Amino acid sequence: MVITFCNGKGGAGKTTLSILLGCALADAGRRVAFLDRDPQQTATRWIEETKPSIVLAQPDAAYDALIIDTPPHLESAVVHESLAQADKVVLVSSPSPADLWTSQRTVGVIRQHHHRDKAALLFNQVQRHTLLARELGPLAERIGLPALTHQVSRRQCYQHALVLGWKALDSSAREEILQVALEIITF
Ligand SMILES: Nc1ncnc2c1ncn2[C@@H]1O[C@H](COP(=O)(O)OP(=O)(O)OP(=O)(O)O)[C@@H](O)[C@H]1O
Numbered sequence: 264m265v266i267t268f269c270n271g272k273g274g275a276g277k278t279t280l281s282i283l284l285g286c287a288l289a290d291a292g293r294r295v296a297f298l299d300r301d302p303q304q305t306a307t308r309w310i311e312e313t314k315p316s317i318v319l320a321q322p323d324a325a326y327d328a329l330i331i332d333t334p335p336h337l338e339s340a341v342v343h344e345s346l347a348q349a350d351k352v353v354l355v356s357s358p359s360p361a362d363l364w365t366s367q368r369t370v371g372v373i374r375q376h377h378h379r380d381k382a383a384l385l386f387n388q389v390q391r392h393t394l395l396a397r398e399l400g401p402l403a404e405r406i407g408l409p410a411l412t413h414q415v416s417r418r419q420c421y422q423h424a425l426v427l428g429w430k431a432l433d434s435s436a437r438e439e440i441l442q443v444a445l446e447i448i449t450f
């Protein structure tokens with residue numbers, strides 16, 4: 264299964280979540296490979312430095328899941344290639360309406376390659392028990408993409424994970440990421 268993470272808006276959390284969700288799937292026993300298509304190469308550096316349970320994709324090797332991280336440039340050929348190649352597309356966005364509206368163009372680009380049921384919106388940096396957090400479903404509908412039921416909270420341990428690896432996450436953070444990962448492979 265090829266899962267592509269995208270958003271034309273920078274800093275939405277594509278790299279952080281693609282890495283963490285890959286680790287969660289690997290933790291659940293899947294063979295997971297990562298294809299870092301962002302010239303910033305953050306994920307590559309992270310995998311090389313922290314040696315997590317996911318590997319950089321090698322040509323002709325077999326995996327259960329191939330995770331693709333993309334740069335925030337919708338006109339980039341690698342974004343289109345990564346969308347065309349995907350079985351599932353995950354658009355990562357914060358729940359801020361301004362960020363969501365910026366993500367609207369990305370929905371149009373996803374639609375050039377996929378029917379609505381192959382793509383989902385993953386809310387990141389959600390602050391629980393806030394007004395915005397209660398309105399996520401209707402917010403997602405406004406940009407025309409179904410939202411995953413599970414979301415990712417704003418937590419400092421997700422930032423630490425880039426140096427400490429999966430062990431930076433406490434049990435509730437691991438559980439949160441695992442629930443999102445399982446929802447992605449089954450939607
Ligand atoms: N759930 C979260 N909680 C706390 N910090 C987060 C969370 N998700 C992302 N961040 C932080 O937000 C910043 C941007 O995240 P990240 O680099 O993953 O975004 P991106 O979409 O890959 O950016 P780019 O478009 O530049 O590739 C980073 O500092 C990251 O640590």
Ligand SMILES: [Mg+2]
Pocket residue numbers: 277278279301303305332333
């Ligand atoms: Mg990135």
